[in-house]
Amino acid sequence: MKTHVKALxxxxxxxxxxxxxxxxxxxxxTMLVERDELTAGSTWHAAGLLPLFNMGYATTHIHDFSVKLYARLEEETGLNAGFTRCGNLRMAQTDARMDEYQLYSATAETVGIEHQFLTPDEIKSRWPLLRxxxxxxxxxxxxxxxINPADVTQAMAKGARMAGATIERKIQVNGYRWTGSEWIVTCERMVERGGNLVPSGEVFDITAEHVVTATGNHAQRTARLLGIKIPAIPVEHQYIVTEPDPALVAWRQAGNPEHPVLRDADAKWYVREERGGWILGPYERNAPARFLYDVPDSFRADLFTLDLERIEEEYMSMIHRIPSSETVGLKDDYNGPICYTPDGNPxxxxxxxxxxxxxxxxxxxxITAAGGTGHYLAQMMVDGEAEIDMASLDPRRFGSWMTTEYAARKNEEAYENVFVLHHPDEERPACRPLRTAPAYDRQIAxxxxxxxxxxxxxxxxxxxxGFxxxxxxxxRRGGWWQYAAAEAQALRETAGLIDASAFTKHILKGPGATAFLDWFTTNKLPKVGRxxxxxxxxxxxxxxTEYTIVRTAEDAYYLVSAGAWTAYDQDFLARAVADNIERFGPMYLADVTTQYGVFALAGPNSRAILNELVRDADPAxxxxNKxxxxLSMRNIELGMVPVSTIRVAYTGELGWELHHPVEMGRHLWDRLIEAGERHGLRLVGGxxxxxxRQEKSYRAFGTELGRDATPLEAGLDRFVDLSKDFRGKEAMEAKGIRxxxxxxxxxxxxxxxxxGREALLLDGTKIGRLTSGGYSTAFGKSxxxxxxxxxxxxxxxxxxxxxxxxxxxxxVTEDSPYDPQNARIRVDG
Known part of the structure; x- marks a missing residue:
């Protein structure tokens, strides 16, 4: 058995x-170790469906790659993975569901996923057993x-062995230790005893330059061994298999093709044929999370007790949709753990x-994601980056603030919402509110x-x-649209106040900070106070990552980045600092996100509002401008609140960001509201x-900005100083403009x-895609x-x-179609 590999x-x-x-x-x-047998976890009881439907760009690519890989596995490995390409029919009972499918269609078109829309009559003519x-x-x-989950797993395992990989079963990992250049993975051989899997006492180490954990239901144990948080916790998923349906048997004996995988999204289930009968897989309410801390040693290829009452509604809706299924009995039932995360993405x-x-x-x-995940993760590991932006799946999108309780409840919610309408403007309620800024109650009121x-x-x-x-x-345009439009108009005409406290904020200082940031970022560094x-x-x-950098002293900087990506940015920045202290000199880095609140005040009257609160010898x-x-920063006092005030506005109007001690947030909010009443201030949301920001062509991280495009491709040349050396410069230039x-x-x-998910076309051919979308009050159109x-x-x-x-x-319009000369931002007073 190998004891040293490139990747484990x-x-x-x-x-x-x-x-x-x-x-x-x-x-x-590469070597793989498995504590039991291959497929012994959730794989063995998975239904093996391969749904290409997905609203996420990265996940759609992953699923698409998997399906294409599985189609050629038998030719490449000699093993039949049991792939049945019967199609997938997603039915809609409401106009809103058809609208959802149209939005999905836009995403699918950007990736190249084949799909078509059918009318009820077309469905009935092709599959007359359906109501x-x-x-x-x-x-x-x-x-x-x-596909057969066990067979596709074994086919991929054989393909890996053919390519030189090693697989070792009955090996449990008990510890990980980083030496500074490689991982020492402490393992123990497991043995069968009385039907259970128990430690043999044979302990040994495997050394690996890289380790990948794909531990499924055991993710919480993995998290403890690594000393990190992994918000992956299983939820019970049930499905049942019926006895043969005589009507279905007759349909197939007449030479008709197999039904596609059926999904009645509004009834929250999938159904497919299985040996003359049906498999029903519901996504019901109240399915509980399991194994919040550990999988019991006795739990191997086991199942939970079926809870038929919990899925009665879904079962009855299957009978409604497939009337012939009413008289058939149940043959098998499964209730096993399937891992989830708080947002449903891996x-x-x-x-x-x-x-x-x-x-x-x-x-x-x-099962759907396995092949594609391997492909794109291998690109990240071998090449340094995947060809698509994988940030939406990055483990660091969840912060260390997340607890086991939070993950369990949100994972249950994610399960229940598998077939719920996925509005782009949806906001799910579980575990909320949790993190709130001081002015939260004022805003709710x-x-x-x-x-x-x-x-x-x-x-x-x-x-x-009452709304x-x-x-x-x-x-389409929801009931909220009119209020957002009024807010946008008010900010352009008078003033608007936005709570931006979620911004990620870091302080970096020390003798090496300036040289480090000069190498770490693309633009010239600002002067002190700029x-x-x-x-x-x-x-x-x-x-x-996109940063607003405020230089507070010769070797001291305040860095502001996107609020959704705090742990993602902190991890990247901290690694870079640690790797370069010897090169550039001592540095101190601190995540101060929760220490400072941020209010963005913008609009033609924003200066007048702040003037009422400024405390200075010459407040006027x-x-x-003088x-x-x-694009400068000043420490000023607004009433009793010391504020690091930055003259910048993400909305393209005269404005300031007010960075203040978070504990003073409610007081400052109240004073701004009082002053704003005399100047037409309106509260504005995201x-x-x-x-x-789209009217100003301001790129946003996570949409226009990401790991599949360079700043030059994003049209940000003015923020890239090609006269200096910086991280990634040569690779950026080598990519050219794609x-x-x-x-x-x-x-x-x-x-x-x-x-922001739609395809752009020219003469019927896709030539690009939208990454953001909305409405422009300035131009009166989308x-x-x-x-x-x-x-x-x-x-x-x-x-x-x-x-x-x-x-x-x-x-295509000019960049910054609204006020392209930035005259409104620079207006004096």
Missing amino acids: VVGGGAVGCGILLALARRGWD TEDLKGALFHPTDGY LVGPAPGLRNMWLAEGFSFG AGAQMGQVNGWERPNYYAPA DDHDSRSF INLTYALTDAGTTR TVLS RFPW RAQNWL SMCVTVLIDGPADADPW IGMGYVRPDLAAPGTALKVRMQGRLWDAV
């Missing part, structure tokens, strides 16, 4: 074997289907705070409809008393702010705006940002965008 994969389910296969085919000396009179239609994936990427430790945990659709980012409560918009945010959600916008790159030359001049120019970021104005439907071929990025280029199944005119 821990966990022998479908995901682990998919990763093993990908790394072995990339030429890495269709209460359907609005369906979305059909002809290339979708199902954790794929670097483990927070650790070197060369990679996580592949929390897969609720592990003012009608704030809250969203959640990184656990923080943050106003999306403000509505009158129901849940009922207002839509795939700020700049800059970017940190990956080693592959793509955009890793404190906020003038004393406080654009949705209006998102529209306003696509360009543009802003488009859209003559769209009267009741809908783009969400607006969007996205990427197109470089030759189509010139202002005036006429394109089409697909929304709600139709093509609409979209014209």
Whole structure:
């Protein structure tokens, strides 16, 4: 048995074997260890479905790669994985569900997923066993289907062995130790005894340069061994298998094809054929999380007791949809653990705070994702970056504030919401509110409809008393739209106040700080008292993080980045600092996100509002261009509150960010409201702010900015100083310009705006995609940002965008179509 490898994969389910296969085919000396037998975890009882439907860009790519890989596994390995390509029919009982499918269609088109829409009559003519009179239609994936989970796992394992990988079973990992250059993994051989798996007492070490954990239901044990948090906790998932249905048997004996995998999303179940009968898999309410801390040693390829009462509603709805199933009996039942995460997406990427430790945990659709996860994770490990932006799956998207209780309750919610309408403006209620800024109660009293980012409560918009945010959600312009539009208009005309306290904030100082930041970021560093916008790159030359840097002293800096990515940014920055102290000199880094609140005050009257609160020997001049120019920082006193005030506005109007001690947030909020009443101040939420920043073509991290594009492709040349050396520069230049970021104005439907997932087309051919979308009050039409071929990025280029199944005119506009000269931002007073 090997004791030293390039990469060690821990966990022998479908995901682990998919990763093993990908790394072995990339030429890495790789070994997999499994505490029991391959497929002994959730893989063995998985239904094996391969749903291509997904709203996420990265996840859609992963699923698409998996399905294509599985289709050729038998040819490559000689093992039949049991792949049945029967298609996937997603039925819709409501117009809202059809709208959801149209939005998904936009995402699928950007990736190239084959799909088509069917009417109820078309469904009935093809599958007469189905009741269709209460359907609005369906979305059909002809290339979708199902596979035998055990067989596909064994096929990937064989393919990995053929490529030189090693697999060792009955090996349990009991510890991890980082030496500074490699991992020492302490293992123990397990043996069968009385039907149980028990330690043999044979302990040994395996040395690996890289480790990947794909431990499934055992993720909490893995987290403890690594000393980190992994919010992957299983939830019970039931499915039942019926006896043969005579009507189905007759249908097949007549020479008809197998039914597609059926999904009645509004009834919250999937159904597929199984040996003349049906498999019903519901996603019901009240399915409990299990194994919050440990999987019992006695739990191997085991199941939980079935709770038929919990799935009675879904079972009856299957009978309604397939009337012939009413008389058939139950043959088998399964109730097993399936891992989830708080947002339903898996954790794929670097483990927070650790070197060369990679996580592949929390897969609720592990069979579908296994092959693609291996492919893209191998790219990250071998090449330094995947060809698609994997940030939406990065384990560091969840902070250390997250507890076991939080993860368990949110995972239960994620399970229950598998088939719930996935509105782009949805906000799920479990575990909220948890993280709140001091002015939270004031905002609620003012009608704030809250969203959640990184656990923080943050106003999306403000509505009158009695307004129901849940009922207002839509795939078109929801009931909230009018309020967001009014907020955007008010900020342009008078002033708006936005709570931006969730911003990520770091302090970096010390003798090495200046030289380090000069190398770490793309732009020139600001002078003391000034700020700049800059970017940190990956080693592959793509955009890793966007920073607003405030220089507070010669070797002291205040860094502000996106609020949704605190742990993600902190981990990246801390690693870089630690790696370069010897090179640049001593540095001190602190995450001060929760120490400072932030209010953004912007609009033509914002200076007048602040002037009422300024305490200074000459208050009338404190906020003038001479004393406080654009893109600078001043420490000023607003009443009793000391504020680090930054003259910058994400909305493109005259404005300031007010960074203040968080404990003084409620007092400052009250004073701003009082002063603002005399100047037309309106409270503004994140949705209006998102529209306003698009009018200025301000790129946002996580949409226009990410690990699949460089700053030059994003059109941010003015923030990249090519005269200096910086991390990722050579790789960035080597990539060239593959696509360009543009802003488009859209003559769209009267009741809908783009969400930032839509394809851009020219003469019927996809030439790009939107990454953001919304409405422009300044231009009275829809607006969007996205990427197109470089030759189509010139202002005036006429394109089409697909929304709600139709093509609409979209014209590339100049960058910052609203106030392109920034005159409103620089106005003096």
